[in-house]
Amino acid sequence: MKTPLIRSKKLSDLNSCNIWLKMESAQVTGSFKERSIGQVCQKYAQQGAKKFISSSGGNAGISVAYMGNMLKIPVTVVVPKTTSQQAIDLMQQENAEVIVHGDSWVDANDLALSFVNSEAIYIHPFDHPYLWEGVAKIIDEVIEDGVQPDAVILSVGGGSLLSGISQGLKNHGLDVPIYAVETQGTASLNTAMKAKQHIQLDQVTGIATTLAAKQVCANAFHISQSEHVVGLTVSDQEALSACFNFLDDHRTLVEPACGATLSVLYDQKIDFEPTANVLVIVCGGASIGLQKLLQFVEDLAV
Template sequence: MLELSNILEARDRVRETSRHTPLEYSHTYSAMTGADVHLKLENFQRTGAFKIRGATNRIATLSEAEKAAGVVTASAGNHAQGVALAASRAGVDSKIVMPEHAPISKVKATRNYGAEVVLDGTDYNEAARRAHEIEREEDRTYVHAFDDEYVMAGQGTIGLEIVEDCPEVDTVVVPIGGGGLISGIATAVKAKNPDARVIGVQAEGASSVATSLEKGERVSLDGVDTIADGIATRSVGERTFPIIQERVDEVVTVSDPEIAVATVYLLERSKTLVEGAGAVPLAALLFEKFDYEADETIVPALCGGNIDLNTLTNVIVRGLVETGRYLKIRTVLKDQPGALEDLLEIFTAHRANIYAIHHDRTSRDVEMSDTEVEIELEMRGPDHVDRFLDDMRESGYEVDVLV
């Protein structure tokens, strides 16, 4: 099983390629939670995510014959970029299989780092099947995204940095996909600070580890569905699962709306961009998915910042909806002069700022003497939304909340 010595060796191998990323105290989240919160900003890592650490460590251990034959892997994006860059720096040819619907930004970045990209499958597991076929056909070395001791050891260098930069840490909160990251971090943290807790976080739509721990054995999900594509794996690794069982104190799940809220908070309050997988540790803290004491020193590991801009737009809107900052409604007015003006008086009274209005006289859902109106509004929070909707309904309007 992975030990501290493996991680210390990995640190020497990855030192020149990976960065020692910042660990910053957050006044905002400390005030919001009552804890002493420090953010591990691994989204500032080269390639935008932690994966460069494990990929570099694995490729550094290849024989000359293996280097000459090249490497292959499967990834939703971050591991792909890590392997591509690590292989390029080592002079090794790399071929990466990514799901057909992988974020465009991650596909382009992987190619730019020097890899040949093959798009195949609907998710990580299907991409991995194709990658293993290439492994056999071309005699390449498969660099597993998480279920590899060298990869785990490389990711564990994050744990060393956390403990060294924040010796007083009580709890480290880590995202989980296949388990390589948390296996490495938990091994390093527990070896250096046995009293510290390690909390794992999964998306509800990809909760293979949480389910496996409940059943006491590895469970493979039929499918995954989450905005956190970086941790959207159907099953935990064969090698990572026993490490998680032994060294991780608790595994919790967060919903996609909660992930969206955490992403928006990080953008707005911390001026920090993360992808869904990078936001899950903060989401678990903000939505109190695990118990903690006042003034407890907590380090959420924000382990990825590679989010597709189209996805980011949807995530921001969902985060604004969940925090009562954005509202889209539908109502019906009489198709006569002054009807819209009367409605707008309510908006003015509540200082609800209008983004857009769509006025439709031809809708088949209303009487011919009526008109349907859809309105997008900027609001100031849940209480503001509730007061505004109550006033509209008291004024005789039937209101459907669309978003």
Template sequence: MLSLDMIYKANTVLSSVIRRTDLISTDKINPNAQIFLKPENLQVTGSFKVRGASFKISQLTDEEKAKGVIACSAGNHAQGVALAAQRYGIKSLICLPSGAPISKVEATREKGAEICLVDGVYDDAYQRALQLRDERGLTFIHPFDDDYVIAGQGTIGLEILNDLPDVDVVIVPIGGGGLASGVAYAIKMLKPDTKVYGVQAEGAASMVKSIDQNQIKCLQSVLTIADGIAVKEPGENTFNLCQQYLDGIVTVSEDEICAAILCLMEHHRLIAEGAGAVSIAAAMFDKLPIEGKKVCCILSGGNIDVTILSRVVNRGLLKSGRTIEMLIELPDRPGSLLALTKVIVHHCANIISIHHERNGESPDVNSCNLRIVLETRNAEHTNEIREGIARNGFQILEWK
């Protein structure tokens, strides 16, 4: 059974394994609250997962260590298990979803693990891992629904209270719930008046649905950029702990996650993966009652696939009002485009791309369509540009 003593023991065991991640104060996330970041993206494997995996493996018997371990993961738990197994000199086999980012797969392989790619998502890899466990007599290292793993993740709660004893709110990402369970339990045991909130991606809100219906629910499918928390079904232990110790769970959209990743890159030179940025997104977009509070957001990981980074940045720019795409109807006569660009120049926007559609779908045969993307300062600047364009007689057919 999970206990505070178990978390303290994990804290001692992990002191020679993990990197202590100091809090970072920021005024860029939400001006109405005092925000601190817990940057677990700077952890030795780029994610908090190494904590739980290392503590669990440290508690195995010699016989279990001799046979080896097996795990399943979308990537971060895989690296944690592989590194811990390597340090204890034991063999590891990792089942990963076939769609896991290549960077995470290769990082796991580099740490000495045997890799087994499984078609589907995390839950499919989980079933395959259980099958291989039984066939080979390996010890299964669960990514979240295990008391030792939860205790390892709970050491983050101890560190937060040690560094920020007067913290009012802690915001935690949730996939299967191991991190949220451990952190919430540790904080509520030591400082029960501190609020602890969980955050899930809208496309993978299994814990939200389970707690709302007061029973564990399995989603039909999950779809989110936050692959590290794309879990169809929470664990039994984590469900019970989250239900008991969390003060609430909210969800964030894909665009909000992208905007949070962009904000961290631009203002703090920190790289976050989707799962790691959901807590920041919740604070940025006022999903929780944090005004006037001292808040700690756990940035749980930074192992983002670099091949999607440009798409994330573009979506983040759109969400934060830094770029705008418009479809504008123009009179099809000489000088119309010049007149429009003069309006844009007057409002100090930068044209990123422009596409002239003479054979567009405008009902006016004497008109054409112009699809244009502009770089802007912020959402307020974007509104000024739209109003200026309309004021000068141009019709905006759509914008985003």
């Protein structure tokens, strides 16, 4: 669904420019994944899919479960052990079968692929053109609402958000910098950008579990090498602090994966022109609660 576009007075004043928040946290499933997953599920439903198979660390699985329930198509989601119980509960509430397997998304994904057949269609959480088409509509809505961005700030996990926003900007003939933010423990894109190779991390660590892809999709890496992408990394503490600041300032609870993006504004890590319109994708996250954030505070203080 179309989400609100809000000018943040607090963040605009703090960064001496116009900060526009695209509130993807307002999606029914709590994250931008509803756009990407919604697009691909509808496409495959039109092609006769009888079942959806997916793997996820949280948000993508919740959206596949939601879309399957809406389309009356059975869903199986394989999640790694790092997935929160809240995320699993949300998938099951949408009548999805949830299988917990492996220590990382890669392990979960390998099992999910073994279930795929001619009628049970695999829904990749971040690597498919249908997904990017869905995300690109974010830029359509921003333009419709009268804002032409001079820069975009977003978080990167597997790369579908970066891929879709890049496509949306191209659709409108916009060539503006995209600031791609990761936590230090999940920096698969930033590491690949520095190496100039599409490499895979040995491991991913930290509290931003929904960013925990060891390797971004090839399309996201290509974009990072051929377009104006600026890579940034933040600490878990910075991401977590931004979650609490955003809750105070905008009455919206987001997960650390989204806090990573917001932290570069709260900590004023980028300089913008005073007239700049900076679009921030508040990607949201349904697999987090206040108690979990408070637990992170305790854990990081040890």
